[in-house]
Amino acid sequence: MLTYFIQRLVYVVPVSLGVSVFCFLLVHIAPGDPLTAVMPIDATAEQQAAMRAAYGFDKPLPVQFLVWLGNALTGDLGNSIATGRPVAGEVMRAVGNTLILAFAASLIGFSLGILFGFVAGYFKDTPVDRAVTALSITGVSVPNYWLGIVLVVIFSVTLGWLPSTGAGPGGSSAWKWDVEHLRFIILPAVTLSVVPMGIVARTVRALVGDILSQDFVTALAAKGMGRAGILRHVMRNVAPTTLSVVGLQLGYLLGGSILIETVFNWPGTGFLLSNAIFQRDLPLLQGTILVLALFFVFVNLLVDLVQPLVDPRIKRG
Template sequence: MAHFLIKRVAFMVPTLFGVTLIVFLMLQIVPGDPVNSILPPDASEANRARMIQEFGLDKPLYVQYFSWLFHIVQGDFGRSLIKRMAVNDLLFESLWNTFLLSMAAGIVSFGLSIVIGVYSAYKPKSLIASLANIIGLTGVTIPNFWAALILVGVFSVMLGWLPSSGMSSIGGGGPGDLLAHLILPAVAAGMTTLGVMTRMVRSTVYDILQQDFVTTLRAKGVSAVTVLRHVLRNGMPTILTVAGLQFGYLLGGSVLVETVFSWPGVGQLIYQAISQRDFPVIQAGVLMIAVLFVCLNLIVDLFHGMIDPRVRHT
């Protein structure tokens, strides 16, 4: 297992290096000058030159890149060009809020998908199986930001049951208030994951149920619970792999959901930074999401190796 872990970590190094290079170069080709976002339109050329020199934008690209890389390896993401404060302070508070939203969306979507998917695989002609088809089709076809707008219109505007924005009411209301603010964005963010996972769990479990070892277990009179345990154990590597990718999607794909609900996460932080050309914040936000995605895949690989020993020898 140790050799398997070392090999997977070794693969992460060039991947993360490539991520930093892509994140840096992408912002160099984006139209717009960050200095123009800071200085007023009537600023003199002298002030522009001073600002460019202050942020190191007058240096060659490779010097800017390695200087930025050197600092982020040390955990220093620089300072925001607009807010003039450490990006670390902005990023890690927002990152926790995004993680909270992603965890809530993941718990709901993963839990429901396993229950609905397994039951519909056992009862392919039942009402639940038809519901699974509807959920799968709806989840993969309706964009999460559109679902967010529908949820706000129905449950916040029409019914007035749940708040439509922020993490808390004015003055704060404790865990119950946070939960009320979390429900709609979690459902909107998790709809696509619920659709994908439900279809995948159903097809995976259904295929395993047709295999000979399941027929043998049933012929021996093994209990249904034991059969289900064997089925899930055989299907778990596939389910875990897709679940890991989907959780990475929840972390990185909630930009528009956070914007619709004014949820103060990394998505909204990146969205605001893009509109203001705040390059250090954009770079830090995108890089952090990418690093989390890579680390999440490492964790999934480790669980996969624990469940299926054959993977450790690949």
């Protein structure tokens, strides 16, 4: 098992390097000049050249990448073109808010998804199963940004029960774990949890239905094992695949919330990324994409390291 852990840790290095190359090149293939947003319209050629030199855009692309990667390894992601502030500070503040939203959404989505999937798989081909399947398909199919707008119309505009935008009273971005701030996270968390809930529910439903039809379950029942004991065996067999799916969906929650954060004006990485795209702020765009991509890589690494604890077959392998 030690070999398995070492292999997974070694794989992270080339994957992270590939992610950094992709993040760097992705923003450079977009049309337009990012400095036009901050340079005066009547800027002279000398002023334009000085601005390009200040941001390193006068160097060849491979040199720009090596300089950017070297600075990124030390925690320096450059300065924002739009604001002039360090990108690392901007991203870290936004990451904290995104983690809070992702935690709330995962708590809702994963718990309900596992519960609904287990119930549907246990009562396979019954009205309960069909109802859960319909709910799961709807959750995966409905655009979450549209669902967010609908929830705002219902619960904020019509009923006036919940706030529609921001992370705290008065548009504050400083999160606190109190009742007043929790009211602001309910709508975006519920909206963000719908897709992973549907995916996890369908996965667990298929796994439970398949495992219950296998011979070893029949043998356990024939030996006189009670329903609770059989369900424990089913859960142990369902856990490895479910953990993999949950890991992928957690990465989605961390990196795929750009539309939700924009709809609800939530001050996270998705909202920051949206602003960077519209402002053509290359350093901020690169830094945000890199942090989100590395989060996804390390979440999946964590899942790979935890899987042997729940799947004895990996230990034996």
